[in-house]
Amino acid sequence: MSLKFDPDDFLLNSSWATVLLSERDVAGQIPINFVTISAISLQAACFGDNKYERTAAGKCLSNLLAVGYRRFNIDVYWSPELWRWILCPVSIPQDLPVVTTSPDPTPATTAGVAEGTVTAEPDESSDELLYDLGPYKCSGGLDLSDLLDVFKDYFQDTNSGLVIYLRYLSLRLHAAADPTSADEPASTVASGQLPTGSDRVSSIVKDKLGSYIYDPSTLHEDRRNLNDSWYKVEDAYKPIVQYFTIDEDSQGKQSTPDGWPSAKYVQSAAERRLLVEYGSVDPQLGSYDLSEGNEDIFPLGYLTSPVPVSAANNGSLDFGCLYDSDQTDISKVNASWAISNHIPLPNNLSTDQSLSYISNLVVNLTTCGITSTLNNTLFSDTADNDPDPYRNLTLSFSWAWALGQPAVIPDDPNPSEAEDHRCAVMDLSYDGHWRTANCSQSRRAACRINNHPFLWSLSPNPASYSDAYTNACPEQSTFSVPRTGLENTYLYRHLLSQSSSLIDPTSEDQLKHEIWIDFNSIDVETCWVTGGPDETCPYTSDPDQLERRTVLVAAIAGIVICIIAALTLFVKCNANRRNSRRNKRVIQGWEYEGVPS
Template sequence: MSVQYDSAETLLNATWVAVLLSERDVAGQIPLNYVTNSAVSLSTACFGNRIYDREDAAKCFSNLLSIGYRRLVVDLYWSVNRRTWSFCPVSVPVKSGVAVSSDVSNTTTATASADPATITGNDDSHGHTLYELGSYKCTDDIDPYILADVLVGFFRDTNSRLTVYTTYLVLNLHVAASDSTPDEPASTISGGQLPSGTELAGPMLGSALDDFIYSPAQLTSDRSNLNQSWYKVEQGYMPITEYFTVHENEAGEQSTPDGWPSSKYIQLAKRDRVLIEYGSIDSQLVGYDLSTGESLVFPPGTLTSSVEVSATTNGTLTSGCLYEPGLTRVSQTNSSWAISNGIPVPDGLSTDETMASLSNVLSGVTACGLSPMLNTTLFGQTADQQVEHYRNVSLSSSWAWAIGEPHDAKYGGGDGDPKYDRCAIMDLTLGGHWRSTNCTEQRHAACRIGNSPFSWVLSDTTEYFSNVSDTCPPGSSFAVPRTGLENTYLYNYLLSLPETKVDLSSTDPARREVFLDFNSIDVTSCWVSGGHGAKCPYASDPQQLERRTVLVAAIAGIIILIITALTFFVKCNANRRNSRRRKRVIEGWEYEGVPS
């Protein structure tokens, strides 16, 4: 029986939706391998209590996707007797006489080492049998198709331009322990015991998610002729070439040996949603065939470059940071697919103190160009039991905005209304995080030198936002950082300037704050770069609407309820006023949803 994606959990408020959407959009042309994403281990976040239940797992997967986790590290265990993959580390016994399908030459019949009734002691809350296998409790249907079903539902539920994000799966493969020795390491398997054909984990998930996959075969094809792939789309979808190597042949055809597409190309031009990679493969699976799934699944290490990190409780990384003063080119850093080996969780602190420390560390990790990896069961509760802590960790991985920003996200605003703060500044007193401020303030501009991701210069004079792009020195242009690492280079450059230009203790805000090329002047909560006149791309029909406010799901739901109540009230009053009329015409309200 299939499960479904449960979208009950959300990001809670308009501000957080604006944060993730604006960070996604500002990094939209950065190649995928340099964009940081919140990562989580399903083994700890969903199964840290060692209970492997089908419905609870589906709820946990749904929650993690809903609250912003984009990279899922998946531990799968091959059950030899069932000839299937499972999230459970122990092979659940098969009832006597049950035939188990196999891709080897013959269909085999597996017999349980004991009758299941003597192994299980209770049912779960959904009426399924939980097999007690040593320290584990597992249902017999906890297979990878649960994750596939949830992902398909998630992709279909989030397919508008406002809600689409790229997801990454990393498959760590193991052999399930025997049910007779559930807490002992699994034995090495070989020959006909190994999975083959459609039993292989990569092809299994790849086939289930085939409509949404950006595959190794697609990457190879795209790289071979950029003129017919990444350069054939709108300019705003093209990846920024300073992040990879480009070769050009005599015919003018361009190719790249190391480039990756941008998220805008993947999500909006190709309409793909997921990339799958093999992670670690246990020695007990030494004969596992990686070649069969190579058209769908990337080989180990393609999408992951693990970096050892350590940090103080205030968030300062003592090792692992990819920021190095003086570097100007991406090739000088080791930030491609960089991911932390795990977020250090301090011991002996209260819940609030622990979360505050984690928030600081996560902010430091993303600022250093690393995707933060959560591989801890937070406070002993899985994400289906207590989603709040996992949501806070996900949101703390934001690299751009300060906490509570952009604070204009909840306002409707109006055209040209200056009382709403619709322009972004980097606030040096907030560690380089951003705030939304009044566009009629006067500030210096952050200007990128050439097209270099890491080279910045400050404008010589201050100006209103509408004119500040004209103040950038020759050879530079008004710009906005597009990744956490770019932001760190700008922040540290500004701190290096003499006190005559930058002084954190000054009472003059112009010496502590710098305009960035990012604003929501056109539409509230729709943050765009391109100067004062930049337009929001999410207006569904410009001929009918000159402006369209971007509404998040929570706000939209409230508005719908209000309109429904008002409409009902209006109709009731109209009925009373016109009770003697058989025919009447009521002009109703038409609700316009979020543009897609």
């Protein structure tokens, strides 16, 4: 029986769904290669205990999908003996004698096992045997197809506009070790033992998920003629053109050598949900031709641009941040597919210190325009056994809202004002993160210069949110909102460079530490949109969403529960931050105040 998307029930009511949805939507027109996402190693999150149980693996992946991880690094192993791509690093024995033992066998029960014999024990969650293969316990039925079945079921289960998110797979291909020498490196696989035809990775991926994949050939065709692809759809789906190079021929046909579509285009116009790349290939598989019969998978590292970074013991960046106050040209800020794959934990850290380091590092990398990958098994427990730490850590991947935001009710509740408390401000006293505010109050506004992602100015005079949208910004600039963590950092740092008579994060005067950004939920509570006070919620006509207002409000109401859980988890990690409202870190010579993690 194929594995299904079957997360723990309590995870399905994501208590911060509005945060995820609003950040997805505000970045919806940014080319996907410039949007930071949450990334995770399946090896660390699901198999960190070296147990490769089939049912547990399905539960683990389901939980990670449910809590919002977007990019998955997946290690698969070619076993010539089984003629399959398996998840276990060691081939499951076929010809060796197998001795079945009880779970957790004592030395006495295995003392009589002869050399060259493999022991196995029943998997308590299924009818399969778990083979003892050196340091690993492996289910004989767990393979690449099983994982893809979970993704397929997940895509089928989440098919409405409110819950669709792009996912990314980076497949790392290895050769499986021999079961008689599980601790030793795998041998080189002879050309005659390499997968062919329907057993190739590309064929398996296409068979399972082909209808959901945005593939290389589609990207190539879209790039060749933008007039008939990315420009031909509704304005809301078009990518922001300032992010890529555009060429135009004598007939007026535009093309791009380096552009990528926006998430809204891929999800809504192209109706795709997934991009897949080859992440790496073992030298033992050196003669395996990745290009043969490959239509759906991008070449090695095509969706990955590693950024070298260095971090201190508290998770602050010593170098590597893509923010540069002297450089605002997109072509000079190397943020395309920027990712930090792995930074080893510093030595001699306690559990709390390690978690604080990971959380702070994720915050800093995200605001610096870099996707970070979780390569650690949290609390030495996998996400099928205890998904809470993995869910709570995803708070650190959020770049826009301050902790506990967006709030439905103002800090000083007043029924007459509550209805107006649906506009967003960047609050410099909260390190440049956002919170909700009364739309009728007066503040200065964030103005984007000439549609440039990283160039900002400040409106000369305070105004209400509505007036900020219509006439507050100077010529050659428009009232706008940051759409990525890096855009947000550029605006935040620009504001901090202003005179203290205009901007002062420590001032009690709201005019000096809060500015309007073009983001509001005036139409539908908790449905956040950009485009001014008259912009409508895009989900009002979604036939798959019943009682949409109830669903959205219920999701945001649960944020308090999630925040309490996150603070409980990170109580020791955040001790220093609670001592002061503002906690500064140094990144490339300038101070950055990170969101509490």
